[in-house]
Amino acid sequence: MPDNNIHNVGKSRLSRFLTPNYLPAAIATIVVIVAGIFADHQNRVISEARTRSLVADELAPIHSKLENSINGNIQLVRGLIGTIATEPEMQQQRFAELAQSIFTERSQLRNLAAAPDLVVSMVYPVEGNEKAVGLDYRNNEKQRAGALRVMETRKLVLAGPVELVQGGQGLIGRFPVITGEGKRFWGLVSAVIDIDQLYRDSGLVSPDLDIDIAIAGRDGLGRHGSVFFGDATIFRKTPVEIDVALPGGSWRIAAVPKGGWPATPQNAWTVRLLILLGGLTIVGPMIMTGRLTTERQENIRALKRSKDLLQELSHRLKIALDASKIGIWEVDIDSGRLLWDSRMKELYGVRSHVGTTTADWEERLHPDDRARAEAEFAEAVATGGAYNSEFRVVLPSGRIRHIRAIGSTYLAESGTRKIVGVNWDVTADIETRARLSEAKRLAEAHSAELEAARHRMEFNALHDPLTGLPNRRFLDQILADRSMQFDPGAKLSIFHIDLDRFKQINDTLGHAAGDEILRHAAALLQENAREGDFVGRIGGDEFVIIRASDSPDDDAALASRIIEAMSTPVRYKDQECRIGVSIGIAAQAAAADELSQVLVNADIALYEAKRRGRNRHETFTGALKTEVFKTKQTADEILRALEQNEFVAHFQPQFCPKSLEVIGVEALARWDHPTKGLIGPHAFLKTAEDINVVAAIDQTILEQALFQICRWEANGVRIPKVSVNLSYSRLSDERLIERLEQMHIPEGRLSFELLESISFDENDLTVLSNIRRIKELGIDIEIDDFGTGYASIVSLLKLTPRRLKIDRQLILPIRESVQQRRLVESIIDIGTSLGIEVIAEGVETLEHAAILEELGCHGLQGYAFARPMGANDLATFVFERRWRADERKLGA
DSSP states (O other): OOOHHHHHHHHHHHHHSGGGEEEEOOOOHHHHHHHHHHHHHHHHHHHHHHHHHHHHHHHHHHHHHHHHHHHHHHHHHHHHHHHHHHHHHHHHHHHHHHHHHHHHOOEEEEEEEEEEEBBBOOEEEEEEEEEEEHHHHHGHHHHHHHHHHHHHSSSSSEEEEEEEETTSEEEEEEEEEEETTTTTEEEEEEEEHHHHHHHHHHHTOTTTTTEEEEEEEOOOOBEEEEEBBBBBBGGOOOOOOOEEEEEEEEEEEEETTTTTTTTTTTHHHHHHHHHHHHHHHHHHHHHHHHHHHOOOGGGHHHHHHHHHHHHHHHHHHHHHHHHHOOOOOOOETTTEEEOOOOHHHTTTTSSSOOOHHHHHHHHTTTHHHHHHHHHHHHHHHHHHOEEEEEEEEEEESSEEEEEEEEEEEOOOOSOOOOEEEEEOOOHHHHHHHHHHHHHHHHHHHHHHHHHHHHHHHHHHBBTTTTOBBOOHHHHHHHHOGGTTTTTTTTTEEEEEEEEEEHHHHHHHHHHHHHHHHHHHOOOOOOOOOOTTOOOESSSSSEEEEEEEOOOOHHHHHHHHHHHHHHSEEEETTEEEOOOEEEEEEOOOTTTTSHHHHHHHHHHHHHHHHHHHTTSSSSEHHHHHHHHHHHHHHHHHHHHHHHHOOOOOOOEEEEOOTTTTEEEEEEEEEEETTTTTTEEGGGGGGGHHHHHHHHHHHHHHHHHHHHHHHHHHHHTOOSSSSSSOOOOOHHTTTTHHHHHHTTOOOTTTTEEEEEEETSSOOOOHHHHHHHHHHHHHHHHHEEEEESSSOOOOOHHHHHHHOEEEEEHHHHHHHTTOHHHHHHHHHHHHHHHHTTEEEEEEEOSHHHHHHHHHHHTTTEEEEEEEOOOOBBBBHHHHHHHHHHHHHHHHHHHO
16 A cells, blocks of 8 residues: 555656646756757867967977077078188188187087098087097998988988987088089088087976977988987877978977876866856746646745755855856946955955945056056946956055956846946966067067078178178179179170289288278279179189170270279378289170180289289280290199209309319209200299299209219319309298208308399398308308399498309400490409409300400309300319310410
8 A cells, every 4th residue: 555655656746747838848958968068078179279279389489499499500500611612721720710600609509520522620619529530421330321411412411319429419410512613512511419408498398398298200311210309108199299390301399288188177167067057047947937837836835946946056156156266246337336246355455345436446457557447447338338358456465467357237127227247367368478479579589680690691601701892702603693793795894903012011011901901902993893893802812893894995994093093002000001903804705705714814814914014904815815824834844843853953164264273163953854855944934933933943953063062072073162043032931041951061162142133121131141141051152143133332241242243244245345344344343352252154255254364353154165064064074174175265
């Protein structure tokens, strides 16, 4: 019986809810559940997207710094490579100066090494990298593949990260260096980027990061590497990933929040409570309606249950509001009365509601935001629309807090207008945006600095830092592509300009004076050139002008103006510096002619201008080219002759006028040419002076003369003295005495002949000191070609030579000219009175010999007695005394 009662009660209760009045509630319940599940899912998706966005925002500046730092380091090294390409003969000191300027820039470079022809010859810094000098990449198994790839591809290869011998890890960038118009592979430059410094500068190891980061990638050698930074498992946690572009490869950065992705959104329960609240708000009244419709009898109990339910909902709402940290406020528009809940009091930093009107709220507004916030509130009141504002408030402690407020107006049952709304703290959001904005600004500023540095490096690579003119590299670009500056159809002229006497100013007044002269010359060239002309400095004191050629006369007029302008003295401190200028001009015969060949032609014309006395201009012609090539061929043969020992000494005897005994010989240079035979100095001396090898020829003749003295002595032939020519270049050599002291020179048996054309300036201390030291070594000094140069009685007194030789030009006319004979007699008398022996050159006949003997000459030299001859022939000549057997010479 009891069981039946229970069954009946259950059936009765179930039947209540199966009535049609509850169908809308059931449908609404299903809809709310589905909507709740969907909303919860969407909240999870949005939360995850927001979290990934935060991770991406924190990762973005790290990625930007990392990529910009690597590319910035590469750009810094490319500037150095541009300089090496223009200076392929660069040495360690110059390399260290350029590398030091790069290391002063903010970078992660650890060291640099330059390897011409793949052999390391220059490093920076040197300390700690000495062992790298001499490393041949071809023989190094670890680095050969990378070096050969650079040589083959002629492109930058970036390898790493790799373990460094010096400790730590680094990226190794190998840069090809291409020089010259022929794009010759000069070698490579290796730059090591400190990977640890790169990580620090990029913020990868910052303790303030809220994310975990891992990096993997492929380097410039094509090697696929595993994860080399961070935890490899990060890549399996659906991370936020960004690519870092590298030359020839790429890295991939992955990041997740510290501790991993949250399993559920932070506001999951809040959203769920709100969904539940919304569902109950919808379903509850519907159930209540059904219940009131079907069970009027239970009205009182239903009302009580509804009250309990409302209390529960109110409590839940309070919990939801507390969890969301949202403050609620209400304003009576007509009275201005303001109501705050407890959260509002916390937001504004007060323990109790100090004020009761909107004026109290206005007092707490930040002064800078007050006018705007009041205006926005007033507008909402006036229009009755929605209220939406964001402002700062000043807490009693002085701290600033950012508040976001929303609200809406409504009409109360009493007929009064009110605004109800909420406030919440958005300070953290504002500060985060500010930090991200500052990071973005700094990144943009850094990028701008890198761009400016790139432009500066490009400008410096193409311009001379002293004068600001385009340099040789810029000229090479113009020669390769004339359309960069000139009309392709115009015929161009090239002026190759070289400053005269610049080296003397540089040596005597210093490099500062030389720099001032170069700047002055650059300014004058720019003043005289037309707008659109190319004016550049391509070497020490060499300049080039390229212009559209109007006519040869116009080119000559420009050259004349430049020469005249350069002749004006330049004032430097207390000195007047005078320079000249030599100019070679060459023009295109047709616009299609190669400019590089025109430059060569201008150089040939410049050489001719210098040869003809400097401070002038010459225009290139076919005949000039032939002459210059002939001179160059002679110069090349002279250099080869020095290497092959083809310069030999011939000796011409000198005789006593009274006894006709041999009193000495003069050693003369002859060129024993393999095809042209024996050549006298008239055919090669001028060219030898131009290429500055006269001193080498003099040294060769001196060594042969000393050898022959010993050889003649050993064969029983005694020559009292041997005279050897000494050029001015050797006489002014500071190491001349040191070299002479190393040679075995018999005292009193050797004389040095100095041309009278040499100016014995009192200010030339090196020359005067060398003459004094030569005498101390027991070597006599003779003045050659006396009567045709600068020597004076005063210079003879200061120099006190042992002998002087009267030039043949004064000797030849003494047979016919009484006046010439008196001149020679005067020279002999002057020499005798000063204790100087006088020797006559060019004695062609016995009649000349007789006259000179009568005039008191001390020695005779000429064809009347003997021609210059080889060492063996001279020994035979002296030993057999052949000049006495010649009756033509011994006649009466």
